[in-house]
Amino acid sequence: PFEGRASELAELAALTGRARLVNVVGAGGVGKTRLVMEHLCAHDDADVVVVELATLAPGSSIASSVGRALGLEPGQTDVQHAIAQRLLIAPTRLVLDNCEHVLASCAGLVRELLRAVEHLQILATSRRRIGLPEEQVLRIAPLAVESADGVAPGARVFADRVARCSLDAAPTYEDGPLVAEITQLLDGLPLALEVAAPRAHLLGLEGLRDQLRARQSSGVGGGGLIAGTVRWSTDLLTDDAATLFHEVCVFPGRFGLEAVEAVSSLPAPVDALGELVEASLVTVDSGGSRRFRLLEPVREVGAQGVPAAATTAFAEWVLDLGEVIAREWHADHPSHVHGLLADHRYDLRLGFSVLRDASRARDAERLASRIATPLVLRADLELFEAILAAAPQHPEGRCAHATLEWAIGRASESVATAVELLQELDPDDPLVPLLLCGVAPACSFTGDLERMVDFGARLRHHPAAGPADRVYGASFEALARRYLGDVVSATTILDETAEPGSSDAGGFVAFVRAEIAAATDTDAAREWLEVGAQQADAAGSFMIRRMIDVARLALFMNTGNFDAARPLVRSVVDDLLVAGLIPQGWMTIRHAATLLAASGQPDLALLVLDSANASPQAPALHGDAAQADAELRAQLSAKLAEHGVEGPACRAPQSFGELWPAVAAALTTPTPG
Numbered sequence: 001p002f003e004g005r006a007s008e009l010a011e012l013a014a015l016t017g018r019a020r021l022v023n024v025v026g027a028g029g030v031g032k033t034r035l036v037m038e039h040l041c042a043h044d045d046a047d048v049v050v051v052e053l054a055t056l057a058p059g060s061s062i063a064s065s066v067g068r069a070l071g072l073e074p075g076q077t078d079v080q081h082a083i084a085q086r087l088l089i090a091p092t093r094l095v096l097d098n099c100e101h102v103l104a105s106c107a108g109l110v111r112e113l114l115r116a117v118e119h120l121q122i123l124a125t126s127r128r129r130i131g132l133p134e135e136q137v138l139r140i141a142p143l144a145v146e147s148a149d150g151v152a153p154g155a156r157v158f159a160d161r162v163a164r165c166s167l168d169a170a171p172t173y174e175d176g177p178l179v180a181e182i183t184q185l186l187d188g189l190p191l192a193l194e195v196a197a198p199r200a201h202l203l204g205l206e207g208l209r210d211q212l213r214a215r216q217s218s219g220v221g222g223g224g225l226i227a228g229t230v231r232w233s234t235d236l237l238t239d240d241a242a243t244l245f246h247e248v249c250v251f252p253g254r255f256g257l258e259a260v261e262a263v264s265s266l267p268a269p270v271d272a273l274g275e276l277v278e279a280s281l282v283t284v285d286s287g288g289s290r291r292f293r294l295l296e297p298v299r300e301v302g303a304q305g306v307p308a309a310a311t312t313a314f315a316e317w318v319l320d321l322g323e324v325i326a327r328e329w330h331a332d333h334p335s336h337v338h339g340l341l342a343d344h345r346y347d348l349r350l351g352f353s354v355l356r357d358a359s360r361a362r363d364a365e366r367l368a369s370r371i372a373t374p375l376v377l378r379a380d381l382e383l384f385e386a387i388l389a390a391a392p393q394h395p396e397g398r399c400a401h402a403t404l405e406w407a408i409g410r411a412s413e414s415v416a417t418a419v420e421l422l423q424e425l426d427p428d429d430p431l432v433p434l435l436l437c438g439v440a441p442a443c444s445f446t447g448d449l450e451r452m453v454d455f456g457a458r459l460r461h462h463p464a465a466g467p468a469d470r471v472y473g474a475s476f477e478a479l480a481r482r483y484l485g486d487v488v489s490a491t492t493i494l495d496e497t498a499e500p501g502s503s504d505a506g507g508f509v510a511f512v513r514a515e516i517a518a519a520t521d522t523d524a525a526r527e528w529l530e531v532g533a534q535q536a537d538a539a540g541s542f543m544i545r546r547m548i549d550v551a552r553l554a555l556f557m558n559t560g561n562f563d564a565a566r567p568l569v570r571s572v573v574d575d576l577l578v579a580g581l582i583p584q585g586w587m588t589i590r591h592a593a594t595l596l597a598a599s600g601q602p603d604l605a606l607l608v609l610d611s612a613n614a615s616p617q618a619p620a621l622h623g624d625a626a627q628a629d630a631e632l633r634a635q636l637s638a639k640l641a642e643h644g645v646e647g648p649a650c651r652a653p654q655s656f657g658e659l660w661p662a663v664a665a666a667l668t669t670p671t672p673g
Contacts, residue, residue: 002038003160004143004153005031012039012138016121019136020114023099023124026140029191032125033097035140040095047091053106054098055252062096062105068385071577080109084116085657086577089664092119099126106130142188145180154188155179161197162205165278171205178205185212191295195233198279202236230301233279240266241275247310248273248282249302253346254291262317263310291343311354318344318351319367326370326434330466337374338540349386356390364390365397369431372403373438379542379581384408395421399431403438407543409583409617411445418442418455430464437469440476444483445583447620452480460497470497471509479512483623490516507536507544514551519624522555529555543584546576550588557591566595566667573660582656586618589656590629592663597636601666606636607654608663614653 012035015022024032040048051069053062063079070086072079087094094113099106107130110122114134124130129137143154151159159179163170171179182205186192199208211232234242247264248255260269273292276282281298285291294302321344328336341348348371355364368387375383384404392398398421406414418439425432436459443452453476459465460473474497478490494513510532517525529548536545549572556565569592576585590612596605609629612618621629 002034003157005035005038005140008035008138008140009039009042012036013043015136015138016123019134020121021110021124021130021132021134022122022136022138023126023130024138024140025126025129027142027189028127029189030140030142031190032140034190036095036097036123036125048093048095049091050095050097052097053102056102058101060102060105062099062102063109064385066094066096066109080112082657083109084113085655085661087113087117087120088661089574089577093121093123096122096124099124099130100128103128103130107132143183143190143193145184145188151176152180152183152188154183154186154193157190158183158186158193158197161194161280162200165198165280166201171200175205178209182209182212185209191298194295195230195280195298199233199236201278227301230281230298233281234302237275237279238272240269240272241279244269244272245276245281246302246305246307248276248292249294249299250306250310250314251294251347252350254285254293254343255347256291256343259317259347260292262320263313265307265309312358314347315351315354315358315360315363318347319355319363321347321351322367322370325374329374330433330468332466332468332471334374334377334468334539334541338378341371341374341378341380342540345380345383349383352386352390361390362394362396365392365394365400368400369396369403369434372400373434376403376407376438377541377543379407395425395431399435399438402435402442406439406442406445407581407583411442411583411619412616414439414442415446415448415451419451428463433459433462433465433469436462437472440472444480444622445619447622449480449484449622453477453484456480473497475508475512479515482512482516485623487516487519507532507539507541507548510535511544511548511551514548518551518555518558522559525555526552543581546572546581546584549575550584550591553588553591557594562595562598565591569595570664570667573664577660583617583619585656585660586612586615589660589663590625592667593632593636596663596666597632597639599666602636602639604662604666606633606640608659609633609636611653611655611659615656617656 012022012024016039024036026032049069051062051066053065056062056065063083066083067079070083072082072086096106096110103126106124106126110124110130111132113120114122129135143157144152145154146152147155155176159171182196182200183193186196196208196212199211203211234245237245244260244264244266248260250263251259257270257273260273264272266272273282277284277292281302282292282294285293321340325337325340328334328340348367352364352367355361355367371383372387384407387400388404390397392401398417402414402417402421405411405417418435421435422432425435436455440452440455440459443449443455456473456475456477456479458473459476460470462469462473465473474493478493481487481490481493490512494509494516510528514525514528514532517528529552532548533545536548549568553565553568553572556562556568569588572588573585576582576588589608593605593608596602596608609632613629
């Protein structure tokens with residue numbers, strides 16, 4: 001239960017009703033984040049993005065973290081402008097959690113965002129004010145430890161936590177004075193109450209009270225109440241549990257038992273882990289996955305004593321994890337790969353950084369090369385950014401960069417790197433199929449379909465290719481031949497090599513079959529897209545799912561079903577913006593030009609085409625699509641010429657972020673007739 005915060009929740013609701021910047025301020029462990037989350041849940045606020053800042057180094061810029069949370073592509077030259085442009089669309093509320101160590105950066109970004117985005121509201125949590133004139137501060141204190149008309153909230157929370165640890169230790173009515181004193185000794189600080197509660201089961205309430213009194217009188221455990229409480233709690237642990245506590249503080253996020261066993265110096269750490277859970281130093285996630293985590297204030301204390309051996313063991317464990325991901329990927333088990341990436345994204349990012357910092361660049365780049373293609377399909381831009389931020393020194397790093405770059409709009413660089421690297425590598429090198437599979441799609445974006453045919457054929461015949469590689473190779477080759485007009489060869493290649501199954505590769509095969517069928521049989525194409533959507537969803541492949549959505553959109557456009565196309569354009573682009581996939585957004589927004597033309601807006605329609613053709617991030621057009629684009633441009637130009645206009649009123653091509661809000665608004669205009 002969320003005890004003792006009714007008045008704070010009411011005040012927060014009142015402040016958010018009238019202010020655009022609300023900062024919940026209080027000591028560490030006082031419950032600032034919990035209060036904000038309870039407020040959001042109470043108001044059913046889905047249109048919100050939460051940005052966790054606790055892991056940033058003091059004084060860091062928060063812009064990249066905000067951009068990642070909003071799904072922006074990494075490497076933007078003006079991140080602040082890109083964030084503002086994204087927020088013009090959605091969400092309407094931004095939560096900046098744990099701002100106290102990055103106040104200067106918070107102040108600068110928040111000031112500009114409030115100025116640029118009129119509908120935006122920002123909630124922050126911090127131990128200090130941000131210091132802006134617009135800021136409304138809600139200061140929250142620890143839970144009350146005294147009450148004139150009943151049990152104080154702090155005592156109720158502590159009694160509840162003790163009872164949850166053990167019903168045998170649950171306080172009775174007669175224990176009221178003891179509970180009240182313990183709560184007062186802990187100043188009613190929620191996190192301190194949480195950490196201390198398990199000690200009541202071990203020491204009894206009187207023993208717990210006596211230890212707290214002794215520590216208070218001796219001044220032991222300074223560094224703040226939370227730090228003192230955590231240190232006091234670890235002092236009561238067995239030697240094995242105390243050792244394990246500092247070892248598991250190496251993990252930046254959730255972790256499983258297998259990870260604990262990998263980093264611990266203990267031969268069998270299960271009992272010690274159970275003791276940490278009992279002591280409320282480690283929490284267990286709900287659900288069946290048995291994932292563990294440390295609350296950030298607890299981890300801050302323990303991280304100061306992480307043994308060097310645990311850090312090294314963590315890096316080795318992450319390297320092994322990368323090999324497992326690659327092995328499962330090549331064996332065509334994408335659902336398992338999806339789960340591994342979802343569970344270990346923070347581990348992979350930290351492991352990559354640890355390896356780089358330890359001057360193990362080749363190992364870091366080997367890790368990156370193993371996970372790059374699955375990352376593209378998941379559209380995990382946070383990991384993209386970590387990998388692309390480090391200049392590659394070895395072939396493995398160049399392979400990873402080439403794989404990731406095309407997905408964020410640098411397809412030409414991706415293909416150039418791959419061509420150069422393929423000339424250097426031995427043809428039978430096991431890195432070759434990783435490179436071919438990662439970069440073949442980029443050839444479609446650059447319009448180099450002959451090279452895509454070559455890459456696909458080499459991939460499916462490579463001696464080191466696994467089942468997934470061969471299926472992808474056949475699909476790449478078939479898709480390129482389809483766009484080149486050779487439907488017979490495209491169909492034959494798929495029939496010989498690829499059978500659709502419940503996997504990423506299967507979803508892609510279904511997409512390619514739909515592209516082949518679209519030219520002659522729209523019903524068959526629609527059926528294949530339905531099959532592919534189900535398979536991509538089952539495998540967790542965001543990228544393939546969005547490709548299928550764009551193909552569905554093309555079918556609607558080709559059959560004149562503009563009423564179905566219009567909402568699909570908006571939903572697909574919004575999804576792509578959240579993921580930061582601007583190149584795929586350009587593919588989608590080209591269809592909007594036809595919709596705009598049909599709704600009597602030729603000026604904006606032509607601006608869409610001009611902007612797409614001018615953008616280096618927009619994929620190249622080929623085949624039927626290129627011809628349709630040219631025909632539409634001619635029609636639009638003729639239409640404008642009839643009215644004495646030679647081109648769009650706003651002639652200069654615009655970036656995607658500048659263009660999309662106007663297009664999204666214009667798409668609400670119905671098609672005449």
